[in-house]
Amino acid sequence: MAMPKAPQAFPRSEYLRRLSAVKTEMGRREVDLLVVISPANITYLTGYTSKSGYVPQALLVSFQEEEPTFITRRMDAPAGVHQMFIDRSRVVGYAEDLIANPEKDGWDAAIDLLLDSGHGRGCVAIEARFLQGPTIEKFRKRAPEAKLVDFGNAIDWIRGVKSDLEIIAMREAAKIADSAMHRAKEVIRPGVSEAHASAEIIAALIRGADGKVGTDVAPFHLCASPRTSTCHFSWTEDVFQDASQVNLEIAGVRHGYTSALMRTFSVGKPSDRLRQLHDGEAAGLEAALDAVKPGATCGDVAAAFTTTLRKHGFEKESRCGYAMGINWTEPTASLKLGDPTVLIPNMTFHLMLGNWIDEDLGYVISETFRVTENGVEVFGSFPREIVQI
Amino acid sequence: MAMPKAPQAFPRSEYLRRLSAVKTEMGRREVDLLVVISPANITYLTGYTSKSGYVPQALLVSFQEEEPTFITRRMDAPAGVHQMFIDRSRVVGYAEDLIANPEKDGWDAAIDLLLDSGHGRGCVAIEARFLQGPTIEKFRKRAPEAKLVDFGNAIDWIRGVKSDLEIIAMREAAKIADSAMHRAKEVIRPGVSEAHASAEIIAALIRGADGKVGTDVAPFHLCASPRTSTCHFSWTEDVFQDASQVNLEIAGVRHGYTSALMRTFSVGKPSDRLRQLHDGEAAGLEAALDAVKPGATCGDVAAAFTTTLRKHGFEKESRCGYAMGINWTEPTASLKLGDPTVLIPNMTFHLMLGNWIDEDLGYVISETFRVTENGVEVFGSFPREIVQI
Numbered sequence: 170m171a172m173p174k175a176p177q178a179f180p181r182s183e184y185l186r187r188l189s190a191v192k193t194e195m196g197r198r199e200v201d202l203l204v205v206i207s208p209a210n211i212t213y214l215t216g217y218t219s220k221s222g223y224v225p226q227a228l229l230v231s232f233q234e235e236e237p238t239f240i241t242r243r244m245d246a247p248a249g250v251h252q253m254f255i256d257r258s259r260v261v262g263y264a265e266d267l268i269a270n271p272e273k274d275g276w277d278a279a280i281d282l283l284l285d286s287g288h289g290r291g292c293v294a295i296e297a298r299f300l301q302g303p304t305i306e307k308f309r310k311r312a313p314e315a316k317l318v319d320f321g322n323a324i325d326w327i328r329g330v331k332s333d334l335e336i337i338a339m340r341e342a343a344k345i346a347d348s349a350m351h352r353a354k355e356v357i358r359p360g361v362s363e364a365h366a367s368a369e370i371i372a373a374l375i376r377g378a379d380g381k382v383g384t385d386v387a388p389f390h391l392c393a394s395p396r397t398s399t400c401h402f403s404w405t406e407d408v409f410q411d412a413s414q415v416n417l418e419i420a421g422v423r424h425g426y427t428s429a430l431m432r433t434f435s436v437g438k439p440s441d442r443l444r445q446l447h448d449g450e451a452a453g454l455e456a457a458l459d460a461v462k463p464g465a466t467c468g469d470v471a472a473a474f475t476t477t478l479r480k481h482g483f484e485k486e487s488r489c490g491y492a493m494g495i496n497w498t499e500p501t502a503s504l505k506l507g508d509p510t511v512l513i514p515n516m517t518f519h520l521m522l523g524n525w526i527d528e529d530l531g532y533v534i535s536e537t538f539r540v541t542e543n544g545v546e547v548f549g550s551f552p553r554e555i556v557q558i
Numbered sequence: 559m560a561m562p563k564a565p566q567a568f569p570r571s572e573y574l575r576r577l578s579a580v581k582t583e584m585g586r587r588e589v590d591l592l593v594v595i596s597p598a599n600i601t602y603l604t605g606y607t608s609k610s611g612y613v614p615q616a617l618l619v620s621f622q623e624e625e626p627t628f629i630t631r632r633m634d635a636p637a638g639v640h641q642m643f644i645d646r647s648r649v650v651g652y653a654e655d656l657i658a659n660p661e662k663d664g665w666d667a668a669i670d671l672l673l674d675s676g677h678g679r680g681c682v683a684i685e686a687r688f689l690q691g692p693t694i695e696k697f698r699k700r701a702p703e704a705k706l707v708d709f710g711n712a713i714d715w716i717r718g719v720k721s722d723l724e725i726i727a728m729r730e731a732a733k734i735a736d737s738a739m740h741r742a743k744e745v746i747r748p749g750v751s752e753a754h755a756s757a758e759i760i761a762a763l764i765r766g767a768d769g770k771v772g773t774d775v776a777p778f779h780l781c782a783s784p785r786t787s788t789c790h791f792s793w794t795e796d797v798f799q800d801a802s803q804v805n806l807e808i809a810g811v812r813h814g815y816t817s818a819l820m821r822t823f824s825v826g827k828p829s830d831r832l833r834q835l836h837d838g839e840a841a842g843l844e845a846a847l848d849a850v851k852p853g854a855t856c857g858d859v860a861a862a863f864t865t866t867l868r869k870h871g872f873e874k875e876s877r878c879g880y881a882m883g884i885n886w887t888e889p890t891a892s893l894k895l896g897d898p899t900v901l902i903p904n905m906t907f908h909l910m911l912g913n914w915i916d917e918d919l920g921y922v923i924s925e926t927f928r929v930t931e932n933g934v935e936v937f938g939s940f941p942r943e944i945v946q947i
Contacts, residue, residue: 395640
């Protein structure tokens with residue numbers, strides 16, 4: 170029995186639509202072959218989410234052919250056959266002796282494939298930010314007659330506007346995040362260890378919601394007193410105390426699509442200063458959401474938040490959010506003062522209002538949303554409060 | 559109240575010992591300033607495990623100074639103050655406007671610090687494999703009088719031989735993996751969903767063992783029928799069936815130190831072919847462990863496995879394992895035919911005997927071990943069997 174195809178996360182027509190958008194950009198840039206390396210972009214174009222990107226692998230998109238070709242380590246090829254929408258003949262495994270081999274590596278196999286498929290004299294685009302200098306040099310040396318160009322983050326920009334099917338995945342992911350945040354409200358208690366609470370919350374993120382399982386564990390941050398001025402920390406060996414504050418950043422995941430959610434918890438009554446900051450942030454969040462509509466810019470959304478927060482006597486130094494989709498952040502638009510990106514329906518963002526004012530005061534709140542035809546749809550439904558335990 | 563220091567994972571003397579080993583290598587290479595970028599190497603030299611490495615950050619090790627200096631995004635600096643053994647004045651946060659800024663980024667701040675600290679004319683070593691070409695160009699351009707050299711994976715090689723304190727952390731991590739593997743044996747049942755079982759196993763990895771919590775979630779792979787020929791997959795929306803096979807790869811983590819463990823589960827009686835493969839692999843595993851002693855090479859260990867497996871009529875194409883420590887794989891020695899690395903006491907390896915023979919037959923078994931004065935210590939104690947449910 171050969172490896173069967175997995176139930177596909179999206180229909181073939183959806184992947185062909187995405188490829189078509191990428192090929193339009195290839196045509197504009199006169200690119201014959203695009204070497205996609207970003208794991209999120211490979212997920213976008215094929216449905217593949219297996220975690221083999223720690224070794225060289227690439228999706229080769231030919232302008233002339235309907236389906237792309239994937240080359241990866243041989244032991245990972247069956248996962249490609251199983252999960253990608255493409256024909257099994259288009260998943261190529263390279264020999265295991267290219268692993269931990271100082272002479273040759275998987276990029277050599279990718280270049281061989283590029284040459285064998287007749288693209289050695291064409292215009293070949295790479296995603297240079299995913300390649301080390303010597304690897305780019307290797308492409309130049311081994312395909313000297315190819316015109317090598319950088320495709321930059323063009324695919325990430327194309328991903329920025331979601332299809333209705335992608336929006337469904339992000340809604341499902343948000344329901345999972347909601348469900349796990351409710352679980353957090355049940356398990357954060359004085360005397361409970363941060364690790365125990367984290368185990369329960371992460372388990373909820375995996376079990377999912379409404380019969381849809383969480384398909385991955387996204388980055389998870391639980392920053393409890395005295396670490397509430399940190400933001401990318403995990404649980405420690407501590408137990409929650411009376412008067413502990415807990416800043417929680419979680420996300421649900423469906424087939425790579427990620428919806429994040431942040432809330433601040435207080436064991437007992439929050440301090441006056443934390444309450445004041447929350448009031449300003451919650452008002453700023455409403456103002457930012459009110460500013461979301463087609464035609465407004467990302468900068469406008471950030472300005473609405475910043476102006477409102479300032480009225481409450483606070484500043485936020487970091488940006489107010491970023492485009493979100495496959496594997497959390499998309500490296501494109503920021504909800505940042507001055508960002509000129511014009512909002513278009515079905516763009517999706519994490520309005521990330523975490524604010525680490527000083528070593529004594531840190532607070533988090535966030536929502537993941539999409540731009541609609543005339544405003545905004547917030548994916549989550551968890552109350553915008555300091556969750557008092 | 560300023561951010562307090564966390565309870566330190568290791569005493570100051572341990573970090574100074576590690577730094578001293580690195581400075582010896584710097585001296586040998588006549589390096590004045592080493593710019594450490596690898597997150598695992600930063601953990602090694604400071605204790606820092608917060609997840610801020612997705613933006614530019616660096617640990618600057620001066621040959622002349624006792625303590626290094628850490629530069630990171632401002633919102634992450636408090637985590638550095640909290641977790642690193644170094645003085646708080648040595649944790650520098652760069653401005654948030656360097657995030658998502660096409661003109662300047664955190665590397666500019668790191669180069670500013672390098673220049674301000676008087677190293678603009680010295681020999682500056684970087685870890686080039688963690689930098690994109692344009693960033694290396696930026697170092698060259700902005701510090702034109704510095705002699706820029708690549709430190710390669712020299713720190714990773716130094717990390718290869720563990721101290722007794724590091725071995726304790728790896729033993730603790732292995733107990734956590736054992737405990738979670740026992741949990742897997744309880745929860746893998748026909749009719750149970752892969753997601754539910756994964757939630758329980760991952761929760762066990764976080765709760766830890768013997769009062770020591772798992773401090774992180776390592777990569778987790780559960781490849782169940784019909785996906786037993788894949789290896790970097792996660793749970794799906796399927797439920798286990800009668801006759802399902804499950805290949806499980808997990809790891810416990812203590813303060814970054816990771817001990818991995820793989821076992822194959824069978825719901826009901828395993829097939830004859832799977833049983834034959836297991837017999838060969840288990841015998842090969844014993845032979846490999848018997849070959850471990852100071853003075854033997856990594857290649858000798860692989861040869862012992864390969865020869866024994868071949869007697870049972872099977873081959874394994876991929877390497878038999880790799881050096882293991884902080885954040886799973888160390889990019890140094892491989893348990894691979896011909897690898898000339900000579901074993902030294904307190905080197906630690908993941909003897910990874912996962913073998914994906916074809917699309918119908920995949921099997922996993924592994925142990926994490928250290929080289930002792932006269933042989934081997936296997937960290938885990940889970941039976942080396944096909945776990946029959």
